[in-house]
Amino acid sequence: MLGPVIGAIFAIVTYPLVLAVIQSLTADTGEFVGVHNYVRALQNSLLYDALRATGIYALLVLPTEIVLGLGLALLVQRTVRSAVVKAVIYIVAMIPLVVPPVAVGVIARLFYAPGYGVINQVLMRTGIVNHEIGFLSNPLLAMLSIATVDIWEWTPFVYLVLFAGLQTVPADAVEAARVDGAAGWALFRHVEFHYLRPLFVLILFFRMADVLRVFDHVFILTGGGPGSATQVLSLYLYRIEFKYFDSGQAAALAVTILLVISVLYSLVTRVLPVENR
Amino acid sequence: MLRRPRRPLAWLILGLAGLVYAVPLYWLLVTSLKGKGELYRASVTLYPHAPTLEPYVRVLVERGFWVLLRNSVLVCGTTVLITLALGLLITYPITRLKVSPGVRRGVLNWALSLRFMPPVAVVIPYFALVRTADLYDRPQALIFIYALLTLPFAIWMLKGFLDEIPAEIEEAAYVDGGSRWTVFWQVILPLATPGLLASGIIVFIFTWSEFLFALILTATPNSQTFPVGVQGLVTQFEVIWNDMAAAGAIAMAVPLTLALLARRYLVAGLTFGVIREK
Numbered sequence: 001m002l003g004p005v006i007g008a009i010f011a012i013v014t015y016p017l018v019l020a021v022i023q024s025l026t027a028d029t030g031e032f033v034g035v036h037n038y039v040r041a042l043q044n045s046l047l048y049d050a051l052r053a054t055g056i057y058a059l060l061v062l063p064t065e066i067v068l069g070l071g072l073a074l075l076v077q078r079t080v081r082s083a084v085v086k087a088v089i090y091i092v093a094m095i096p097l098v099v100p101p102v103a104v105g106v107i108a109r110l111f112y113a114p115g116y117g118v119i120n121q122v123l124m125r126t127g128i129v130n131h132e133i134g135f136l137s138n139p140l141l142a143m144l145s146i147a148t149v150d151i152w153e154w155t156p157f158v159y160l161v162l163f164a165g166l167q168t169v170p171a172d173a174v175e176a177a178r179v180d181g182a183a184g185w186a187l188f189r190h191v192e193f194h195y196l197r198p199l200f201v202l203i204l205f206f207r208m209a210d211v212l213r214v215f216d217h218v219f220i221l222t223g224g225g226p227g228s229a230t231q232v233l234s235l236y237l238y239r240i241e242f243k244y245f246d247s248g249q250a251a252a253l254a255v256t257i258l259l260v261i262s263v264l265y266s267l268v269t270r271v272l273p274v275e276n277r
Numbered sequence: 278m279l280r281r282p283r284r285p286l287a288w289l290i291l292g293l294a295g296l297v298y299a300v301p302l303y304w305l306l307v308t309s310l311k312g313k314g315e316l317y318r319a320s321v322t323l324y325p326h327a328p329t330l331e332p333y334v335r336v337l338v339e340r341g342f343w344v345l346l347r348n349s350v351l352v353c354g355t356t357v358l359i360t361l362a363l364g365l366l367i368t369y370p371i372t373r374l375k376v377s378p379g380v381r382r383g384v385l386n387w388a389l390s391l392r393f394m395p396p397v398a399v400v401i402p403y404f405a406l407v408r409t410a411d412l413y414d415r416p417q418a419l420i421f422i423y424a425l426l427t428l429p430f431a432i433w434m435l436k437g438f439l440d441e442i443p444a445e446i447e448e449a450a451y452v453d454g455g456s457r458w459t460v461f462w463q464v465i466l467p468l469a470t471p472g473l474l475a476s477g478i479i480v481f482i483f484t485w486s487e488f489l490f491a492l493i494l495t496a497t498p499n500s501q502t503f504p505v506g507v508q509g510l511v512t513q514f515e516v517i518w519n520d521m522a523a524a525g526a527i528a529m530a531v532p533l534t535l536a537l538l539a540r541r542y543l544v545a546g547l548t549f550g551v552i553r554e555k
Binding site for chain 2: 002005006009012013015016017019020023072075076078079080089090091092094095096097098099100101102103105106107109110111113116118121152156157160161164202205206209212213215216219220223233234237238241242247250251253254257258261262264265268269272
């Protein structure tokens with residue numbers, strides 16, 4: 001039973017990849033062109049803009065989310081005693097994880113867009129600024145805007161994972177360290193961090209996978225603009241295939257990305273703490 | 278000595294964090310409750326002066342989004358059934374039958390590796406496949422792809438739930454003369470029902486939120502799902518804020534309600550069972 005099902009799914013997943021490889025080696029006319037599409041894909045300077053945007057995005061969101069998530073997890077762990085408050089925090093933290101990214105994009109527009117965006121409204125009414133700030137029209141601010149949305153959406157995930165991890169730290173290990181005089185940062189650094197380490201690996205793994213696939217809220221908030229300032233890898237690939245209709249180049253890019261990701265994956269998966277025996 | 282935690286500061290930080298999550302939802306709801314007149318006033322109002330459900334009615338009825346809502350429910354529901362069935366077909370053998378550890382590990386690793394794949398890289402070959410199979414702008418194309426996309430989650434979640442059913446219960450049923458088939462239906466399946474429900478809800482939530490494939494593989498209300506409709510309101514030349522907010526609120530309400538039902542399993546589902554809630 002297992003054999004045929006796995007075999008069928010494997011075939012279904014593999015067949016389109018074969019199609020992609022074929023597409024990447026042929027011109028629109030169906031004529032074989034060798035690595036021509038790959039050369040074009042790699043010579044396109046917009047690709048490097050996209051890689052840079054993705055890199056900046058990752059550097060903005062990953063450390064921020066981990067620091068904020070860890071900070072909140074430690075804070076709640078050390079100060080909140082009431083089970084009700086903990087349950088409320090759990091539910092609030094869950095909300096951004098299940099709100100569809102499209103709806104998150106809508107909310108972000110209601111905050112940043114010119115004309116109605118509430119941030120500008122509040123800033124202007126309190127007299128802090130005289131003119132609307134172009135959150136989506138200034139390249140730097142646009143990047144910061146999409147990053148804040150990601151941070152809003154995913155810090156709770158980091159919090160939930162690390163908070164759950166903190167619950168598994170044995171109480172006597174903490175007690176023993178406290179007797180030895182460890183507190184605050186030292187307690188975390190020498191005791192709790194040891195138990196959380198596999199979870200940090202897990203968080204990095206999932207969040208890196210998500211950063212590479214980020215599309216929805218950027219598409220809705222900035223559409224990759226202004227210019228190509230927020231055109232992350234997913235948006236770039238989308239544009240090559242569905243705006244420029246250059247399917248040869250798009251397929252070449254897709255195959256290249258899949259190869260790079262497979263290599264990355266095989267490296268990362270060795271240290272991933274999932275139970276898979 | 279234990280150091281006394283600085284409580285007021287802690288509460289202040291938690292309160293601020295709460296605001297960071299409450300205000301966006303507040304602003305979405307407030308905007309969705311504003312009438313046309315209020316929207317076009319010179320200064321933006323920070324709360325609805327004359328709350329109205331008019332934007333919701335306009336989105337669902339006049340713009341015809343109820344069709345997209347129906348499509349979404351249909352696509353997500355069917356995907357859940359297919360994913361759970363496939364998930365059981367794969368996880369039952371690797372958890373309850375004698376399968377070599379190599380196969381077991383291979384299946385689980387392969388499922389996990391799919392999580393790392395950026396959908397936009399596979400959407401291009403799938404687009405070609407869907408076009409040749411004449412499934413473009415049909416719900417079937419979405420169901421087919423969503424079942425594949427959510428299968429890894431289902432495999433890992435169901436594996437966790439099936440592993441928790443003690444082997445002794447199953448063995449006792451065999452001693453009583455049950456066949457593999459009857460034991461599966463009468464012993465394993467009932468015990469796995471909470472797990473199936475939780476996995477089903479989480480698959481539904483993921484599918485409900487999916488946007489990229491829906492955007493690319495659909496063109497008309499024939500198969501468009503709700504998120505595609507929401508996006509259509511956002512990129513219009515003149516943005517109608519209250520309609521857009523109402524559509525966003527509807528898109529959000531369904532997964533939020535479901536998530537409350539499956540809250541104990543949500544984090545487990547998102548982390549492939551690494552984090553288990555008690």
